[in-house]
Amino acid sequence: MSWSYEMHLQPMLSATDIEGLPFGSVFGSVPAHTVSKRHAHQDGEMFIVLAGRASVVLGDEERELGPGEVVYLSPFGYHEIRNESDEAFDIVSIYWEHIPSAVKVLEQAPPRDGFPERTLVFCPPPTPNGGLHLGHLAGPYVRADMLVRALRSMGRDARYVTGTDDHQSYVAAAARLRGTGPADVATAEGDAILATLRAAGIGCDRLTRPAGDPEHADRIRELFARVAASSAVTEEERETAYCPTCDLSLHQAFARGACGHCGAASDGEICEACGRPNEARELTGPQCRICGTPAVTRPERALWLDLNAYAEQLRDYLRDSYTSPDLQALVERLLDEGLPPYRLARSSEWGVAVGDGQTVDAWADLALTFLDAARAESEQGGPARITLFLGYDNSFYYAVLLPILAFAAELTEHLPTAFVTNQFLHLEGEKFSTSRGHAVWADDALAAAGPDAVRLALLRNAPEGRVTRITQERAGQLARxxxxxxxxxxxxxxxxxxxxxxxxxxxxxxxxxxxxxxxxxxxxxxxxxxxxxxxxxxxxxxxxxxxxxxxxxxxxxxxxxxxxxxxxxxxxxxxxxxxxxxxxxxxxxxxxxxxxxxxxxxxxxxxxxxxxxxxxxxxxxxxxxxxxxxxxxxxxxxxxxxxxxxx
Missing domain, CATH: 1.10.730.10 (Isoleucyl-tRNA Synthetase; Domain 1)
Structure with a gap:
């Protein structure tokens, strides 16, 4: 017996054993309280049940089968076995390849049939701490607009949802460095970002802009309270990175060091290079981003969410959703290693206040804002399938933290059914960098070449599943x-x-x-x-x-x-x-x-x-x-x- 397709399998007879045998066969056993892998083949297949009772899922249909019963699985039909009983579910599978039948199935199910009548296409709201460069646009934004336009041209109801991530620590950090207030930064930079998106032909149907929405804080506090009521949330005192010079709790944008997992330069709480989460105090050589002082630690009390309490539910959710291969590899690795606890509130003055000098963690705020927008869209326009375009560096927050917060708040019906990721577009072999001036600004490119040329160049070089590159010379000749x-x-x-x-x-x-x-x-x-x-x-x-x-x-x-x-x-x-x-x-x-x-x-x-x-x-x-x-x-x-x- 071998473990394959998340069940026990043992090969039986096939054409390699008996010349002229027109089929292959295998004995399979799905253990009690186990779900086999959802998959499809080009072969036709038949299950003959030997023992046990389980549900065989064929596409959108589900059948409960017991000993002596038989079911046929058509080519390219997705199927899985859900064994919720206390005994193993044993079958013999007989399979055969008939290419004309497989081709006929594909012809009878054109790709267009796979699109729902209503789709919400979400993009992570850009952080309004600076303008957009071509590296930003090349990620989710133009690609998501491409899908929305295509769906609309097919007569489908498609809506583009994004906004500005106003409560990010990067906004507060930028305000400190500029000597101004974070609300001023969020408003000015957010307005500029949305103008750039419009200039690129990207139309947004719902914009979430927390800093300018007087009702945002109350809605987020309501959802936050639902999360806090979960048995997986506890209030604890833990050592936290701290800058004594600035009297500042160091997290996310305020911390800088090296990732303890891969060694790449990293801010607090997430490494863009390997996608793994971290706490600022876990960085190698952590220091304050504002003044450069090496970080010390101090105890801080806060609400912490035990992510591992929802690990199995997360596995089930992701198994039933589509995730890009790079994202799937990261999340499975994180689940196998064990998910770290996550701090839900920060010692900060910027964001949605929840008492005791704390505000909702910026990434938790972002996730709850996503769920709030999805809920509003559902209430106003009816149920829809949600596709989320995102950068790989955001994988942890959108494929782990977002679903778990939805589980805790009992809002799972508003989660994405598909995650479409991107890597990074590099300029001359290096990441775009605002601080080093290593960038081609989107506004400049759009003014010089026009939206069509910019969109086409970025879609041609889209960093899908890989890092892609563009040269300064090519960036100056987009219309060619x-x-x-x-x-x-x-x-x-x-x-x-x-x-x-x-x-x-x-x-x-x-x-x-x-x-x-x-x-x-x-x-x-x-x-x-x-x-x-x-x-x-x-x-x-x-x-x-x-x-x-x-x-x-x-x-x-x-x-x-x-x-x-x-x-x-x-x-x-x-x-x-x-x-x-x-x-x-x-x-x-x-x-x-x-x-x-x-x-x-x-x-x-x-x-x-x-x-x-x-x-x-x-x-x-x-x-x-x-x-x-x-x-x-x-x-x-x-x-x-x-x-x-x-x-």
Missing amino acids: DPLYLDAQEWLAGFAALTERSGGQVPGTGAWTDAHREFYRYLNLATRQLDGLLLPESFSARGYVRLLESFVARSAEFRATEEALRQVPSLAEEARTSLALEYLAAKVFAALAWPVVPELSQRVWDWLGLPAQPVREADWSFLPSGTRCVSAAPGLATAAVSSADGRS
């Missing part, structure tokens, strides 16, 4: 992106086509095999791009590359069809050829809208289509007689932009 230039060149070519057809889109006529395959391609390419939008397979980088391929394929179609359009006897085929070209422009406008919204909207308007681009499941042709002016202003502007590097 190959897709940006090739798309504009292809679109500019429509001026000659519309002039030839009298400014009207023709209806289809006779079809050739090449026409049929190009039309098939337009629909298949759409499904491929749809698949890259699912949280489980989300890839901005892959999406941009497929869009690049789409433009190249469309340009190739025009080049090879040009000769056909000159032959008088093929006039009927020429009509279909031109109709397909205009359809390709319509498809491009809809598929590219999540990436380059301004260019896509110009194309959509030029085609005489209403409102914003619509992403059809099966593409319909433009009505015969649709008028497109030959000198399309939007496309002409784009063509000029590609020549001089401006947008």
Whole structure:
């Protein structure tokens, strides 16, 4: 017996044992009070129950089975066994590979079917202690907007939720260093951050701005009281890092040292490099960020949350949610090592006051603000699936602390069902650094190249699952992106086509095999791009590359069809050829809208289509007689932009 799929397995007979045997088989035993791993295969599979009783989960369906009963599992169907009884659940599994059946299952379940009718897309609120640089935008913000736009173009209800993380210790630290108040910093820098997001074409449907919300403190105190009532919360006195020079309790932004786990430079409470939590007093060589004095310790009383009390519930929650592989690896390691206790309130004057000179810990405040916003969205718009985009450095707070606070406050229905992470975008091989001036500011890049070019460059270089890099030279030439230039060149070519057809889109006529395959391609390419939008397979980088391929394929179609359009006897085929070209422009406008919204909207308007681009499941042709002016202003502007590097 071996332990696999979180159950005991023993191979039986297969084709390697008996020549010509058309199936494989395995004996399996799920121990009492155990849940097997949720998974899928390309094989068809059949369970024959030998002993015990358990629930077999097949997708959204659940069946209780006992001895002698049989169940069939279709290819690519997710399944697991929940054995809540006091005895083992024993089965024989017979499986076989039939590729036509597997392919048929995929064809009958296009990616679009995986999107819910309503989605809330959350992004961590930026800390308003300074402006945004390209490294910030390259993380969750543009990628989340890409998903929201795509969902809306499919007719789904999608809302973008973010804000500013006003109560962060980094805001209070910045205020001390600048000699001003934290509320002033949060307001001024927060306004600038939101202006930058708008300039990048990122629309926010719900903004959480605690410092400017007079009711925020009361709502957070109500949720905090629910957490504090948990049996896992105790009041304790513990040694805490302290600066005697500043008379300051050192935590988070106020502390600086080296991570005790990986040795990287780290602030208190979290290491950006390895993602592990720490207490400021656990840093190597801790010192005060404000004055540089080496830290000492002093005892402080506070509420502490025993995270380990919810470890199994956290495992169950994450097993039922989607987590990016890097985040999953970190959380599983933390769970295996044992979760540290977490301090819920800090000795600080900045934040939501909870008495005795303490305020709600900034990260606990952030998590409760998330739950408060999700609850409000649910009350106002109904239930929704929540997808959270986040930087890997925030993994502990969003994938551990947030769920556990929700468990304690009994708000689990407002947790994310999917976590989509990013690593870091580096400039010239090093992390962006505001303090060292090692940065390309988002406002400067947007002013120089325009939102489309900036978005496209950042999505192409999205740090998905890895650290990516951009050079200063490349950052200064964002409008020279190959897709940006090739798309504009292809679109500019429509001026000659519309002039030839009298400014009207023709209806289809006779079809050739090449026409049929190009039309098939337009629909298949759409499904491929749809698949890259699912949280489980989300890839901005892959999406941009497929869009690049789409433009190249469309340009190739025009080049090879040009000769056909000159032959008088093929006039009927020429009509279909031109109709397909205009359809390709319509498809491009809809598929590219999540990436380059301004260019896509110009194309959509030029085609005489209403409102914003619509992403059809099966593409319909433009009505015969649709008028497109030959000198399309939007496309002409784009063509000029590609020549001089401006947008």
